Amino acid sequence: MKFRRWLLVLFISLLCLPSVVPAAQAKSPSISIFLDGQRLNSDISPYILSKVNVTMVPTRIISEGLGASIHWNQKEKTVTVTKDASKLVMTSGRSVALVNGVSIPLDASVQIKNGRVMVPLRFISENLGLLVNWNQAAQQISLTSLPLIPPTEPETPIQNDDEVRGAWISTVFNLDWPSTKNNKLKQQEEFTTLLDSLQDSGINAVFVQVRPAGDALYPSSLVPWSKFLTGKQGGDPGYDPLAFMIEETHRRGMEFHAWFNPFRANTEVSTTGLAPNHVALVHPEWMIKVNNQLMINPGIPEARQHIVDTIMEVVNGYDIDGIHLDDYFYPSNTTINDGAAYKAYNNGSYKNVGDWRRANINTFVQMLGDSINRVKPEVEYGISPFGVWRNKSVDPTGSDTKAGVTAYDSMYADVRTWIRNGWIDYVAPQIYWSMNFAAADYDKLVDWWVNEVSGTNVDLLIGHAAYKVGDLTQEKSWQNASEIIAQLQYNEKYNEIGGSIFFRAKNLINNPLGLLNQLKLYYQS
Numbered sequence: 001m002k003f004r005r006w007l008l009v010l011f012i013s014l015l016c017l018p019s020v021v022p023a024a025q026a027k028s029p030s031i032s033i034f035l036d037g038q039r040l041n042s043d044i045s046p047y048i049l050s051k052v053n054v055t056m057v058p059t060r061i062i063s064e065g066l067g068a069s070i071h072w073n074q075k076e077k078t079v080t081v082t083k084d085a086s087k088l089v090m091t092s093g094r095s096v097a098l099v100n101g102v103s104i105p106l107d108a109s110v111q112i113k114n115g116r117v118m119v120p121l122r123f124i125s126e127n128l129g130l131l132v133n134w135n136q137a138a139q140q141i142s143l144t145s146l147p148l149i150p151p152t153e154p155e156t157p158i159q160n161d162d163e164v165r166g167a168w169i170s171t172v173f174n175l176d177w178p179s180t181k182n183n184k185l186k187q188q189e190e191f192t193t194l195l196d197s198l199q200d201s202g203i204n205a206v207f208v209q210v211r212p213a214g215d216a217l218y219p220s221s222l223v224p225w226s227k228f229l230t231g232k233q234g235g236d237p238g239y240d241p242l243a244f245m246i247e248e249t250h251r252r253g254m255e256f257h258a259w260f261n262p263f264r265a266n267t268e269v270s271t272t273g274l275a276p277n278h279v280a281l282v283h284p285e286w287m288i289k290v291n292n293q294l295m296i297n298p299g300i301p302e303a304r305q306h307i308v309d310t311i312m313e314v315v316n317g318y319d320i321d322g323i324h325l326d327d328y329f330y331p332s333n334t335t336i337n338d339g340a341a342y343k344a345y346n347n348g349s350y351k352n353v354g355d356w357r358r359a360n361i362n363t364f365v366q367m368l369g370d371s372i373n374r375v376k377p378e379v380e381y382g383i384s385p386f387g388v389w390r391n392k393s394v395d396p397t398g399s400d401t402k403a404g405v406t407a408y409d410s411m412y413a414d415v416r417t418w419i420r421n422g423w424i425d426y427v428a429p430q431i432y433w434s435m436n437f438a439a440a441d442y443d444k445l446v447d448w449w450v451n452e453v454s455g456t457n458v459d460l461l462i463g464h465a466a467y468k469v470g471d472l473t474q475e476k477s478w479q480n481a482s483e484i485i486a487q488l489q490y491n492e493k494y495n496e497i498g499g500s501i502f503f504r505a506k507n508l509i510n511n512p513l514g515l516l517n518q519l520k521l522y523y524q525s
Helices: 002-025 059-065 121-127 184-200 241-251 301-317 339-345 353-375 415-421 442-453 482-491 505-509 512-524
Strands: 032-035 038-040 047-049 054-058 069-073 078-083 086-091 096-099 102-105 111-113 116-120 131-135 140-144 164-169 205-211 255-260 264-266 287-290 293-296 322-325 380-383 459-464 497-502
Touching (some): 054 121, 059 116, 078 116, 121 512, 131 482, 131 512, 164 255, 164 505, 184 505, 205 497, 255 301, 293 301, 301 322, 339 353, 415 442, 442 482, 459 482, 482 497, 497 505
Parallel strands (some): 164 205, 205 255, 459 497
Antiparallel strands (some): 054 116, 096 102, 264 293, 287 293
């Protein structure tokens, strides 16, 4: 009886065996890694940390496959990766790494598995200047390295194509340039070094802030010297910075666009320290106090003409490639004390102050464009407005966004009117959000702006938020430099997009998360 029962159990077990054994033997497909089409072999299989979706590889892949130098400190459980000018330091158990001395967040740090040191492949690869592509179906990682570019003679300008690859250079508060004051030689050396670094990464145009706050980075008969050159407004730096910057930019075959903040008069409310010929002292009746700053009232015709005159001084006096305005029109989300001007200059033409303010900006935009075209029609005239014109919930023709601020309603900038009337040559909306930001999705906004310029003679450039890359206060998408590259790749869908501008120069030069390396690779490949 016991023997029969044993045979019955054995028979049932044999029947179940075909379904059990394969399941027990089944393994997840191994991950293959390729560098420029060549497979990288490893004696330890890479694996994925599922919670953070990070591929971990042995350091041998990094040293032998990518050609980097690896140093492991057993006592401190720290690995140091160096290659060319890049140095990465990661310590087991720590959520940040040091990239050229700068702390960068990590989704996954160093791990010790079966006595082997395992490191995050994507993080290291991107910070060494490689593009990383993951093929889920094939379980394959493709790494693309920076191509070798033959050197050119220094005196031969690089011939650029029609695509604009620009960078904003901020001078207000000495953000990008100059970092030194009252030192002509150091300022000049710093600017040429900045140009060389930008050009090496693929940038072919600079948008330099030449009038940051009712002042000038050039000798002017209308406005004082900027304090950001010498530390004191009205102080002569001993040379013409604008002429120098234009010459050096053109020497490299790059474009120079003069960037103006038209309505910002001073970066603070106080007039202490302003030069006697500053507009806030000469015409205090034009001033509006908003957000702890002084702005020139766009509703006063004489004030608008003054701004046009200051810009035309540069158009007439310098060999510039373009005039560029940013998004500083009326300030958003604040009280604007322009009631007296509204009563004095409305003349009953507009039923509300919002329409009147938009008309003031429209008049200014058209005036400036007409003035430039009369003198130098070859000079490009463009404006970089806030990235959202209007939300669809307010206007069915607006974008499918939920922005708390919009160009039309908050800044009184009716960009659509400028485009449809051909008052500007190009528009460069500041689409400073990621492709995963629900309230203002990058790709949705690009689609909307493409539709706006379609069928017009107005070109479209896209403003990108380089300053957000690696910033821990931003959404997670910005903790990877490939966010910018993905945006550039998305732009390739449209012939209407003529290029990009990055805000701002120093945020590129600092190379957060390997952004400069990836940008160089993208443009050169």
